Amino acid sequence: MSDDVRNALSALSNISEHWQPHRLASINDYDLKVVKLQGEFVWHTHPDTDELFLVLSGELTIQLRDRDVILGPNDVFVVPKGVEHCPKAAAEVQAILFEPQGTVNTGHVGGSMTSNLRELG
Amino acid sequence: MSDDVRNALSALSNISEHWQPHRLASINDYDLKVVKLQGEFVWHTHPDTDELFLVLSGELTIQLRDRDVILGPNDVFVVPKGVEHCPKAAAEVQAILFEPQGTVNTGHVGGSMTSNLRELG
DSSP: OOOOOEEHHHHHOOOOOSSEEEEEEETEEEEEEEEEEEEOOOOOOOOTEEEEEEEESOOOEEEESSSSEETTTTEEEEEEOOEEEEEEEEEEEEEEEEEEEEOOOOTTTTTTOOOEEEEOO | OOOTTEEEEHHHHHHHSSOOOOOEEEEEEEEEEEEEEEEOOOOOOTOOOOEEEEEEEEEEEEEEEEEEEEEETTTEEEETTTOOEEEEEEEEEEEEEETTOOOOOTTTSSTTOOOOOOOOO
């Protein structure tokens, strides 16, 4: 495999922490990130950008204020800019995120679950 | 499933043509597209943007002028802006593309394999 080819599942197998996105690749000024999710995150919005979720394994619920969006493997959902949301997963989920560089996982709320973007080892 | 959740593999199961990207989702001014690839494409570059490939099934070769990049399931590769490339696949490949809206599949060369972005039925 070339040095500049990254495998999403291999990268995830090296991540143990939940809710900590790691950069898999960059395209222009956007990042493709991999992340493991389990438990409940925090309600937040991204005031300046949409946020795309692509689930690789497991079942992810993205709670919106008016409904729950349930995502399984290969499901894609875009949380529109400014829409409050709170992901949760009863069991571990592996997912890909796509968003502009500099997007913070906790959006406008910050707090203890804020994670700087990690680089893969 | 909510109307705004899209499954990448379900979408691909409804596509029969090769080399014709279909929009699965949009995030800001970028598109996530699904595409089936088989055979050899044309050498081209995208002068203004990187282009991200994420393979879902099959084996995709992205020929560069100095080497071949081989991608299997869950592999991600970014063709840098301005780098000449020509994808080929001996057997059918299902893949996701990420790129700015308006990116044309044949880049600067055009020709008979140029496909307008398709919308899913």
